Amino acid sequence: MIAPPLFAVADGMGGAQAGEVASGLAAGALEESRANGGGERRVVELIQEANRRVHHRATTDAATAGMGTTITAALVEPDGRVVFGHVGDSRAYLLRDDKLEQLTDDHTLVAELVRRGELSPGEAEVHPQRSVITRALGTDPDVDVDTFAIEARPGDIYLICSDGLSSMVDFHEIEEILRRHRADLASASKALIQAANRGGGEDNITAVLFAVDEEEPGAARPDEQTRELRVHLPDEEDTLHPEDRIAPPPSLDGSEPQETRDDKQPPPAPAAVDTMVVPPTEIDAALAEHDELDVPQADVPQADVPQAGLGRRLLALLVIFALIAVIVVLVWWGLAR
Numbered sequence: 001m002i003a004p005p006l007f008a009v010a011d012g013m014g015g016a017q018a019g020e021v022a023s024g025l026a027a028g029a030l031e032e033s034r035a036n037g038g039g040e041r042r043v044v045e046l047i048q049e050a051n052r053r054v055h056h057r058a059t060t061d062a063a064t065a066g067m068g069t070t071i072t073a074a075l076v077e078p079d080g081r082v083v084f085g086h087v088g089d090s091r092a093y094l095l096r097d098d099k100l101e102q103l104t105d106d107h108t109l110v111a112e113l114v115r116r117g118e119l120s121p122g123e124a125e126v127h128p129q130r131s132v133i134t135r136a137l138g139t140d141p142d143v144d145v146d147t148f149a150i151e152a153r154p155g156d157i158y159l160i161c162s163d164g165l166s167s168m169v170d171f172h173e174i175e176e177i178l179r180r181h182r183a184d185l186a187s188a189s190k191a192l193i194q195a196a197n198r199g200g201g202e203d204n205i206t207a208v209l210f211a212v213d214e215e216e217p218g219a220a221r222p223d224e225q226t227r228e229l230r231v232h233l234p235d236e237e238d239t240l241h242p243e244d245r246i247a248p249p250p251s252l253d254g255s256e257p258q259e260t261r262d263d264k265q266p267p268p269a270p271a272a273v274d275t276m277v278v279p280p281t282e283i284d285a286a287l288a289e290h291d292e293l294d295v296p297q298a299d300v301p302q303a304d305v306p307q308a309g310l311g312r313r314l315l316a317l318l319v320i321f322a323l324i325a326v327i328v329v330l331v332w333w334g335l336a337r
Contacts, residue, residue, distance in 0.1 A: 005076035006035050009090045009206050010050075011162040013136065014058075014067030022069035022138050025057060026050040030073060037077050040147040043085035047071055047137070047145045051087075054138030068136035072104060072160050076212060077149075082158065086146040088136050091166050093174065094150065095157040095182065100175035105146065107135035130167070132327060152212040157182055162206040165192055168199035185209040 010026040012019025029050035035042060050071060058067050070088025077083060084092055084103060089111075092103040105111065109132040110124040124130060137143055157178055166174075173195060181188035189207045196205045 003031075004210070005037075006030060006033075006073065007076075007158075007160055007208050007210055008071060008073035009160045009162055009208055010069045010071045010137075011088070011090050011164070011204070011206070012067065012069040013133075014064065018058075018064040018067035019069065021057065021064050022054045022067040025053045026069050026071050026137055029053050035075055038075070039077065040083055040085075040149060043073060043075055043083050043147055044145045047073065047085045047087060048143065051137040051143045052141070055141055058138050066139075068138035070133070070162075071137055074158060074160060074210075076152070076210075080152045080212065081149045082152050082212065083149045084147065087143055089133050089163045091159075091161055091163070093159040093161075093178075095159070095175065095178045096153065096155070098179050100171065100178065102171070103148070103150070106133075107146075108133050125167075129324070129327060154213050155211075157185070157188075157209065157211045159192075160208045161192070162204060164201075164203035164205040165196045165207055167203070168196040168201065168205070185211065 008027065008030050010023035012021070012023035014022060027050075030046050033046050033049070035046060038045075054067070054069060058064050070090040071085070072088070072090040072092050073085045074092060075083045075085075086092065086104045087107065089106045089108050090104075091106070094101045094103055105115075108130065110119060110127045110130045112134065113119040113127075114121055114124050119127065135144060159174070159178065169177075169192065174192065177191045177195060178188055181191055189209050192207045193205050
C-alpha cells in the first residue's frame with residue numbers, strides 16, 4: 001500500500017504463505033524506491049524490479065516455488081497527473097462527477113474471452129475459470145506492464161483494490177458507496193470492505209482510496225502545479241476479517257463457523273477459488289484454434305451448412321474441454337510440487 005505519492009495493491013498467490021511473501025517482496029520494492037515522479041517509464045522500472053525480486057525468490061526457494069502476485073500501482077506526479085502501472089487482476093477505478101470508471105483491464109482468461117465476444121460480462125462473473133490470470137509478477141524473468149496516465153481533476157476519487165473486493169461487490173454498488181462516502185475516505189473504505197464480506201468474503205480484501213485536490217485558497221503553495229492528497233490506507237484487520245454481524249465464509253472442510261447465525265444473515269459463501277496463472281502462449285494457441293473453427297467456409301454448398309455449423313460447434317467444445325483439462329493438470333502439478 002506504500003505511502004503518498006505512490007500507492008499500490010499487491011495480491012499474492014501460490015498458497016497463503018507464499019502469496020504473502022510474493023506480495024510483500026513486491027510492495028517492499030516499491031516502498032524502497034521512494035519514487036516521486038518520473039512518469040510511465042519510472043512506474044515500469046519499479047514494477048520490473050518488483051518482478052525480479054519475486055521471480056528470484058520463487059526460483060531459489062523451494063518453499064515458495066510457483067508463487068506470484070498481481071500489482072496495481074498509482075504514482076501521483078508533481079504536475080497533477082496520476083500514472084498507473086498494472087499487472088494481473090487487481091483493479092483501479094476513478095469516480096469523477098459521480099460516475100465510476102474502471103481504469104485497468106483484467107489480465108484474466110475470462111476477461112480476454114469477454115473482450116473477444118466469447119463471453120458476456122455476466123457469464124464471466126460466474127465462470128469456473130474466472131481466477132485464471134494470464135499475467136502476474138514472479139512467474140517469468142520479465143513481465144509486460146500496462147501503463148497509462150490520467151489528468152487529475154479536483155474532486156476525483158481513486159480506488160485501487162484486490163479482486164477480493166471487485167469479485168464480491170458489483171460495479172454499481174462500488175459506485176454508490178463511493179458517492180455516499182466521498183467526503184470521508186476512511187468511511188468509504190470500511191463500507192467497501194463490509195460490502196465485500198457480506199457478498200461472501202472469499203478472499204483477502206484490500207481497498208486503497210486517495211483523492212487529488214487543489215490546495216485551499218490562500219494556502220502557501222510552492223508552484224501552480226501543487227496538489228493536496230487525501231488518502232486512506234486500510235487497517236490490516238479491515239482487509240482480513242468481516243465487520244460485526246457479517247457471517248464469515250465456511251471453512252474449507254465444509255464445517256459451519258463458530259459464530260451464531262440467524263435468518264437475517266447472508267448464506268455462507270462458497271469456498272474460495274485459488275488464483276493460478278496460465279501462460280499467455282497456451283491461451284493464445286487455444287483461442288487461435290477456436291478462431292479457425294469459426295472461419296466461414298464460402299465454398300461449402302448451402303445444403304451442407306447446417307452440418308458444417310454443427311461440426312464447428314462440436315470442435316469448439318472440444319477445444320474448450322482441452323483448455324480446461326490443461327488448467328486442471330497445471331493445478332494438480334502445482335499442488336504436487
